[in-house]
Amino acid sequence: AQSVAQPEDQVNVAEGNPLTVKCTYSVSGNPYLFWYVQYPNRGLQFLLKYITGDNLVKGSYGFEAEFNKSQTSFHLKKPSALVSDSALYFCAVIGGLTFGTGTRLTIIP
Amino acid sequence: DTGVSQNPRHKITKRGQNVTFRCDPISEHNRLYWYRQTLGQGPEFLTYFQNEAQLEKSRLLSDRFSAERPKGSFSTLEIQRTEQGDSAMYLCASSPGLVILTDTQYFGPGTRLTVL
Secondary structure (H helix, E strand, O other), rough: OOEEEEEOOEEEEOOOEEEEEEEEEEOOOOEEEEEEEEEOOOOOOEEEEEOOOOEEEHHHOOOOOEEEEOOOOEEEOOOOOOOOOOOOEEEEEEEHOOOOOOEEEEEEE | OOEEEEOOOOEEOOOOEEEEEEOOOOOOOOOOEEEEEOOOOOOEEEEEEEEOEEEEEEEOOOOEEEEEOOOOOOOEEEEEOOOHOOOEEEEEEEEOOEEEEEEOOEEEOOEEEOOO
16 A cells, blocks of 8 residues: 655744655655645645655755655755745655645745 | 636535536546545545546445546546535546656646535
């Protein structure tokens, strides 16, 4: 069985500070991991994915994610948060068609 | 706009009625997926199509739910005899269909169903 876990329901970060949204995974075989963002009353938007290669993956809107095999983690990061980054973020194992429960990110002006 | 579109965006119905949702995927995308999302939860997989073939169905897809993709283009999701527990956002996504494990899915805006 494939699964992802997002241990934090809510993350608050001051504008301009670095942000991290956590995700851990449990998969059999190679992990193919994704991050999506959801704004209010909207569908999910693709941010980035890890397939193979470099452990640091760069994506849309200045986001990046670090794949760590030993810790089975795939944390989403951004060096400097913007108020417009406030949204719901989902980690996913697409091959398993499985999404995490989501983390609500709030950027405080 | 060449993204995934879903209609209607909102649907309010009474318990026991049937409802049908439509999804138009990105053109040339072979795979089409349906998910259900309730408040505070991540999307839950319902079913997916490779062209017109329905390849997988979740145990969440009860007998009251049926999905079709008759010509491998748009898809419909029908819920018969709706129940209050069916109230949710229904999301559709499509992907190029190259390798399912690594395919990026592109989501539509969703259809919000409210069952009174």
